[in-house]
Amino acid sequence: MNKMKIGVTGGAGYIGSHVVLSLLEQGHQVIVIDDLSSGSMKNVFSDESSYTFIQEDFSSEKGLKTLFDFLPDVVFHFAAQKAAGVSMQHPEHFSKHNIRSTLKLIEALSQSECGNFIFSSSAAVYGKPEYLPLDEEHPLRPLNYYGFTKQCIEENLKWFSRLGKMRFASLRYFNAAGYNINNQIQGIEKDANNLLPVIMETAIGKRPILDIFGTDYDTKDGTCLRDYIHTDDLAKAHLLSMEYILKEGKDLFVNLGGAKGASVLEVLQLAEEVIGKKIPHRFVGRREGDPPALFASSEKAYKILGWKAEHSSLKEVIESTWKVYFASL
Numbered sequence: 001m002n003k004m005k006i007g008v009t010g011g012a013g014y015i016g017s018h019v020v021l022s023l024l025e026q027g028h029q030v031i032v033i034d035d036l037s038s039g040s041m042k043n044v045f046s047d048e049s050s051y052t053f054i055q056e057d058f059s060s061e062k063g064l065k066t067l068f069d070f071l072p073d074v075v076f077h078f079a080a081q082k083a084a085g086v087s088m089q090h091p092e093h094f095s096k097h098n099i100r101s102t103l104k105l106i107e108a109l110s111q112s113e114c115g116n117f118i119f120s121s122s123a124a125v126y127g128k129p130e131y132l133p134l135d136e137e138h139p140l141r142p143l144n145y146y147g148f149t150k151q152c153i154e155e156n157l158k159w160f161s162r163l164g165k166m167r168f169a170s171l172r173y174f175n176a177a178g179y180n181i182n183n184q185i186q187g188i189e190k191d192a193n194n195l196l197p198v199i200m201e202t203a204i205g206k207r208p209i210l211d212i213f214g215t216d217y218d219t220k221d222g223t224c225l226r227d228y229i230h231t232d233d234l235a236k237a238h239l240l241s242m243e244y245i246l247k248e249g250k251d252l253f254v255n256l257g258g259a260k261g262a263s264v265l266e267v268l269q270l271a272e273e274v275i276g277k278k279i280p281h282r283f284v285g286r287r288e289g290d291p292p293a294l295f296a297s298s299e300k301a302y303k304i305l306g307w308k309a310e311h312s313s314l315k316e317v318i319e320s321t322w323k324v325y326f327a328s329l
C-alpha cells in the first residue's frame, strides 16, 4: 500500500501506541496528538524521520489545527475514556471526552481535505447479548454510558458518511489486552480499571487486593465472561480496515474479538500460574452496567478483511502483559 500521512489521537495510549508501531513498521508518516492524561511518554517513539509527537488535547483549537495542518490522509481516533464502570458514576467525563471532543474532531475532519476516519468503538455498544457469539447485526442497546458514547459517535459517523463528508471504519473492540510480543511497548496504564491491569497492579503490590465484581452471573463459574483480544491483533486489524475503506470506498463496522470467552476467575487463575504466585482477591457485589457475557463472532472480520486473531490465547495475552509489569518494578 502507498505510504500515507496518518494523524493519530491518543497515540501514546495503550491501543494507540500498538497501532502507531504497526503504522511506522509499514512505512507511513505519523503525527500523534496526545495530552498524556492517560498515555505515557514511554509510548512515544524516537523515530524522528516519520514520527511527530505533539503533547496537546486533540480537541483544543491548537490540537485540531496541528492535526489538520499535517494534511493527514487518514485520522485514527483513540483518545477517549474507557472505564465502563466509571462511566456509570461520572457520565459527565464521558460525555465531554467521548462525545463532545470526538464531535469536534469529526466536524474538523469533515471540513478538511481528509475524508477517512478510523474509530475505536467497543463491544459495549451491544449491551446484554440476545445471542452469542455477538455479530455486527446484533441490536445496539448499551448497558453502560460508555457504550452509549460509542454508539452515539457511530450514529454520527453514519450521517457524516451519508452526507458525503467522510468514509469510516468503526472497530468494535472486545477486551483489548496483552502487550507487543516484541516488547516494543513498555508504557503501563495510569489509573487502570480493566481486569488485567488491575490483576497486574495487585501482583506487583501497587494495590493491595483485586475486587472480583459479582459471582452470581449465569455463567459457568458465576463471574463475567469476556473475550480478550491481543493488542497486536487489534493493531493488524486497524491497518487492514484502513486499506479496506481506502480501496473499497465503503464504510465498515466490524467486531474485533477472539471468538471465545474467559471468566474473571479463569483469567485470575491463569495469571497466578504465569506470575507464579497467589494474587490477593475478594468477592464483592456486581459492578453496575456489566453484561454477564460478551464474546465476538469474528466471521465478518475474516471474510471482509482476512483478519483473525493470532496472538490472543489467554496465555499469550497474560504472559506479554506480565513481562511489561514485571519490567516496571
Ligand code: UDP
Residues within 6 Å of the ligand: 084, 085, 175, 193, 194, 195, 196, 198, 210, 211, 212, 213, 214, 223, 224, 225, 226, 264, 287, 290
Ligand atoms: N473486573 C473485576 N475486577 C476489576 C476489574 C474488572 O472483577 O477490578 C471484571 C468486570 O466486572 C468484568 C470483567 O472483569 O466482568 C472485565 O472488565 P473490564 O473492566 O476489564 O472490561 P469491560 O468488559 O468492562 O470492558
